[in-house]
Amino acid sequence: MSAVTQSVPSTAVPTILPRGLIKSKTGHQRRRVVNIIMLTLTGLLTLVAMLPLIWVTVYTAITGARYINLNLFTQLPVAIGEGGGGVTNAVQGTIIVILLGMLISIPLGILAAFYVAEKPNTRLGFVVRFSTDVLAGVPSIIIGLFGYAILVKPLGTYSAFAGGVAISIIMLPTIIRTTEEMLKLVPKSLREGSLALGAPDWHTSLIILLPAALEGVITGIMLAIARGVGETAPLLFTILGNDQYSVPQIVQSGVQNNFSPVQILQGILVTPTDALTLTMYKYSQEPFPEHVQQAWAVALVVMFFVLGINIITRTLTARRAAAR
Amino acid sequence: MARVLARKPSPFQQAIQHGDVIWRIVIGAMAIVVLLIMLAIGWSVWSDSSQSRELFGWNFVLPTSDTTWNPVKDKYQAWPIISGTIVTSVLAILLGAPLSIFIAIFLSELCPHWLRTPANFMIEMLAAIPSVVLGLWGIFVFLPIVVRPIGEFLGNTLGFIPLFAGPIPASGSSRLAAVLILTIMIIPTITAVTRDVLRAIPVAQREAALALGSTRWETIWQVLLPASLSGVLGAIILGLGRALGETMAVTMVIGNNPVESSGSLLKPGATLASTIANQFAEAVSPVHSSALIELGLILFVITILLNMVARLLVYQVSRTMPMEARA
Numbered sequence: 084m085s086a087v088t089q090s091v092p093s094t095a096v097p098t099i100l101p102r103g104l105i106k107s108k109t110g111h112q113r114r115r116v117v118n119i120i121m122l123t124l125t126g127l128l129t130l131v132a133m134l135p136l137i138w139v140t141v142y143t144a145i146t147g148a149r150y151i152n153l154n155l156f157t158q159l160p161v162a163i164g165e166g167g168g169g170v171t172n173a174v175q176g177t178i179i180v181i182l183l184g185m186l187i188s189i190p191l192g193i194l195a196a197f198y199v200a201e202k203p204n205t206r207l208g209f210v211v212r213f214s215t216d217v218l219a220g221v222p223s224i225i226i227g228l229f230g231y232a233i234l235v236k237p238l239g240t241y242s243a244f245a246g247g248v249a250i251s252i253i254m255l256p257t258i259i260r261t262t263e264e265m266l267k268l269v270p271k272s273l274r275e276g277s278l279a280l281g282a283p284d285w286h287t288s289l290i291i292l293l294p295a296a297l298e299g300v301i302t303g304i305m306l307a308i309a310r311g312v313g314e315t316a317p318l319l320f321t322i323l324g325n326d327q328y329s330v331p332q333i334v335q336s337g338v339q340n341n342f343s344p345v346q347i348l349q350g351i352l353v354t355p356t357d358a359l360t361l362t363m364y365k366y367s368q369e370p371f372p373e374h375v376q377q378a379w380a381v382a383l384v385v386m387f388f389v390l391g392i393n394i395i396t397r398t399l400t401a402r403r404a405a406a407r
Numbered sequence: 408m409a410r411v412l413a414r415k416p417s418p419f420q421q422a423i424q425h426g427d428v429i430w431r432i433v434i435g436a437m438a439i440v441v442l443l444i445m446l447a448i449g450w451s452v453w454s455d456s457s458q459s460r461e462l463f464g465w466n467f468v469l470p471t472s473d474t475t476w477n478p479v480k481d482k483y484q485a486w487p488i489i490s491g492t493i494v495t496s497v498l499a500i501l502l503g504a505p506l507s508i509f510i511a512i513f514l515s516e517l518c519p520h521w522l523r524t525p526a527n528f529m530i531e532m533l534a535a536i537p538s539v540v541l542g543l544w545g546i547f548v549f550l551p552i553v554v555r556p557i558g559e560f561l562g563n564t565l566g567f568i569p570l571f572a573g574p575i576p577a578s579g580s581s582r583l584a585a586v587l588i589l590t591i592m593i594i595p596t597i598t599a600v601t602r603d604v605l606r607a608i609p610v611a612q613r614e615a616a617l618a619l620g621s622t623r624w625e626t627i628w629q630v631l632l633p634a635s636l637s638g639v640l641g642a643i644i645l646g647l648g649r650a651l652g653e654t655m656a657v658t659m660v661i662g663n664n665p666v667e668s669s670g671s672l673l674k675p676g677a678t679l680a681s682t683i684a685n686q687f688a689e690a691v692s693p694v695h696s697s698a699l700i701e702l703g704l705i706l707f708v709i710t711i712l713l714n715m716v717a718r719l720l721v722y723q724v725s726r727t728m729p730m731e732a733r734a
Contacts, residue, residue, distance in 0.1 A: 222652025285430030313537030
């Protein structure tokens, strides 16, 4: 017994086979060589796959940093050749569209997640879960077409509202799935305790379970926001683009003309607007160097916002998992 | 005792069970809304493309050598667009899937512990880069520095094969560019799902294979990969779904030529999504927008079917779907 343990120490690397097991020495050699080559290859290819990420982020950071300035956020676009100007229309448009998207997708997503988490084995529960997953795989351009069909055509105008609805559909699957996962992680005893004390279901869900899962739910919402901010395709035919979109100006002229708050809100929401990603796309197609430079600056902002949210949420999630 | 506990609920409170009936209706309704959104998307692309479907029938999608996409004469034929979509996506899968499987093997089986978190993290970040940023980088960096040299090389050496008939345009915009950008974009999807599927395999399987004298690679190749085959297949199909529907980055580098029918990789082409993105806002006639929506219908049907198959395959192996699997 002891002889065996000596010839094959327990710490042996698995690639070292017991002598005598393999008859042909060359076969043994070949297997070892194949092993080493393939294992090295997996590592090398992982490095290769990281090249584009590093290249894109570093190049965007360097190029964007050269052209970024405060005017980009505060000024409206100016005519080509005048120099200066910014894309505050796109900054404000993105904020409005994302806020609308959140307003729709957060309540809808969380409530639907309650259903899926509480009744996973009912037929409707499975179907909703499944369609959430499939919805996540629907190309975003089709969601743009959908937004056009249900809101732009009936309203007769491209609008921030249509963009917000389209973005909410993009955000929905992420919110539902993370909320569902987080609700499942809440200890059963918490739920049972609440019900045993006589609290109704809705009270248990909203006042006990949701706060317990809150951190995870917020993580999901932040990831959904990051996704929404980075999307372009659903906005192409819903908000269209608007060089002159400026919420302060709309409010100011509304107040001057004695419009009611509802009318002012309509002026903000039911009008074509712009978005950072949309501006990048349009500017990248133009032959004007000023616009291309601004596109890079916007790319820097969008990329670091999106990557930043991803980094923060992932660090938080990792820390929570480690603490558990 | 009962008198101490609580006052008697009113008939209304009893009827709605202290709000629980309302609560159940509300969350059930929201769940149904999610389902309805799916159905409404399908219904809207179906009904809005009716004009084009009636006008062109099956000729719209069937292969033909006489290709037209003419908004002035209002005649449309989608074959070069459909084939362009399939060719670019399938080639991207052929390049990206083996690469991703190798990366997944490294991340799940071989990666030293200290490297695991940062390496996973980098792959996840690749999925998080907005596609329009990748497209911008594609136009100004990737096309001139990578795609054009590769295209010129392929055109010079393999130009006799129709697939590589050159020359590549000076800008580099071509199907080849779309293939390469798509390869980059599907790596995180396939890698993440494959990695999780591999991790779901019990450690005992590995130990058994190693104890029988397999090398590490033989364990991976002959035991782990066959065991996770359906999951890996699901991962690849999910990647294919993502590649087919990817819009912005492809639109920005493919050159958008919906009538190029030679099929050469070095020529500008178009995909379903890129044609919609490029033309829909400026559609000149109702028939034009209807034809574009029919492209959307084709894309919707293909991606839905692929996604359903892929999800069911992956559900068998691992119950949870990683975040990066989202298209």
